[in-house]
Structures are given as C-alpha cells and as structure tokens.
Amino acid sequence: DAGVIQSPRHEVTEMGQEVTLRCKPISGHDYLFWYRQTMMRGLELLIYFNNNVPIDDSGMPEDRFSAKMPNASFSTLKIQPSEPRDSAVYFCASTRGPVQPQHFGDGTRLSIL
Amino acid sequence: KQEVTQIPAALSVPEGENLVLNCSFTDSAIYNLQWFRQDPGKGLTSLLLIQSSQREQTSGRLNASLDKSSGRSTLYIAASQPGDSATYLCAVSNFGNEKLTFGTGTRLTIIP
Numbered sequence: 471d472a473g474v475i476q477s478p479r480h481e482v483t484e485m486g487q488e489v490t491l492r493c494k495p496i497s498g499h500d501y502l503f504w505y506r507q508t509m510m511r512g513l514e515l516l517i518y519f520n521n522n523v524p525i526d527d528s529g530m531p532e533d534r535f536s537a538k539m540p541n542a543s544f545s546t547l548k549i550q551p552s553e554p555r556d557s558a559v560y561f562c563a564s565t566r567g568p569v570q571p572q573h574f575g576d577g578t579r580l581s582i583l
Numbered sequence: 584k585q586e587v588t589q590i591p592a593a594l595s596v597p598e599g600e601n602l603v604l605n606c607s608f609t610d611s612a613i614y615n616l617q618w619f620r621q622d623p624g625k626g627l628t629s630l631l632l633i634q635s636s637q638r639e640q641t642s643g644r645l646n647a648s649l650d651k652s653s654g655r656s657t658l659y660i661a662a663s664q665p666g667d668s669a670t671y672l673c674a675v676s677n678f679g680n681e682k683l684t685f686g687t688g689t690r691l692t693i694i695p
Contacts, residue, residue, distance in 0.1 A: 569614075
C-alpha cells in the first residue's frame with residue numbers, strides 16, 4: 471500500500487511569498503492531520519479533518535495559515551504571507567479512526583528566508 | 584491541558600543490551616497512548632498503540648506498558664541493535680478527542 475504522500479519534500483522561499491503544501495492520505499483513511507515540528511516546540515497539531523470536514527483548527531497559529539480538504543484523497547496547507555518563523559518541518563498524517571495508529575508522510579522541510 | 588514528558592532526552596547504550604524508555608503524562612483521562620520512532624529526515628512510524636483499557640502491547644522485541652493511575656508508560660526494547668537507533672516519541676489522546684499530544688522524544692543511539 472502506498473503511504474501518506476507529501477509534496478514538495480523541500481521548499482525554500484522568501485518572506486512574504488505564498489507557500490502551499492500538499493498531502494495525499496492513505497486510501498480509506500477518514501482522518502487527516504497536519505503537524506508542524508520544530509526544535510523549540512516539538513511536534514504540534516495544527517488542524518485535523520474527519521471525512522473532509524475540519525474538526526479542530528485550534529492549533530493553527532495565525533490567520534496566515536489555512537487548510538483545505540476538497541476530497542478524500544487530497545489536502546493542502548497554505549501560508550500567506552510566509553514569515554521566517556514559519557520555517558519548520560510540516561507533516562501530514564492519516565488514520566482510519568481514533569483507535570487506529572496514525573500514519574505519517576515524510577514531511578515537507580520549509581525554509582523561509 | 585495535557586502535557587507529555589520524556590526523560591532522558593538522549594540515551595546511548597551498547598548493542599545487545601535491554602533498555603527502557605520513559606513517558607509521563609499529566610492528565611490520566613486518556614483514550615490511547617502511542618509510541619512512534621522517527622528516523623532522521625523521515626516521518627514518524629507507529630510502533631505500538633495501547634488503548635486505555637489495556638496494560639501492555641507487544642511487537643517483536645518491543646513491549647509497551649501503560650499505568651494510567653500514575654500517568655506513565657514505558658517502552659522496553661530487548662536485545663538492542665544498531666538499527667534501533669532513532670528518536671522515540673510517545674503521544675496520548677484524551678477521551679472524546681482524536682488529537683495527539685506528543686512528548687519531545689528520546690534520541691536513542693545503539694553503540695555497535
């Protein structure tokens with residue numbers, strides 16, 4: 471089975487630019503999660519979806535961040551405008567349900583200059 | 584607010600030794616607890632999931648235990664191998680909530 475697929479793997483851009491991160495969850499998984507990992511704050515949940523509907527976005531740091539899930543096989547996390555403090559590794563994960571393990575993608579390493 | 588702590592932050596042991604990684608959490612009303620490993624430049628790989636009604640789970644050389652009353656979990660690795668070198672993270676979810684709260688991890692190095 472294909473795992474969670476994220477793109478791009480690396481992104482380097484200048485401050486103020488729009489950044490779009492993409493995720494394809496595992497087929498049949500009803501939950502999708504976006505996380506951010508930094509040395510200072512560890513792994514933090516940003517937002518998660520159930521059946522394409524956003525359930526909890528309390529971890530989204532600012533209005534500059536937005537996430538969508540237009541269908542069961544695709545989600546995006548957008549940052550506009552980007553700032554240097556947004557530099558981190560962003561992970562997408564999916565699962566069949568709350569008693570099932572979460573499966574992570576390999577992440578997008580984002581650097582904002 | 585749930586807080587998850589993992590001590591030590593780093594651990595080095597000779598190959599072949601058995602070892603224990605620790606995880607503690609502040610809110611005992613958990614739904615489940617998961618152990619993950621993370622290799623450099625990679626995402627997290629789920630190792631074991633323990634539901635709140637369970638005391639332990641085993642997979643191969645790995646055994647995870649859960650003591651909700653004391654807010655603790657341990658991951659036991661038997662006969663360690665260099666391939667076990669990675670960062671190990673525990674994460675908990677609370678009742679009625681699919682969200683995971685992660686610890687900061689223990690970076691494990693197995694010395695050949």
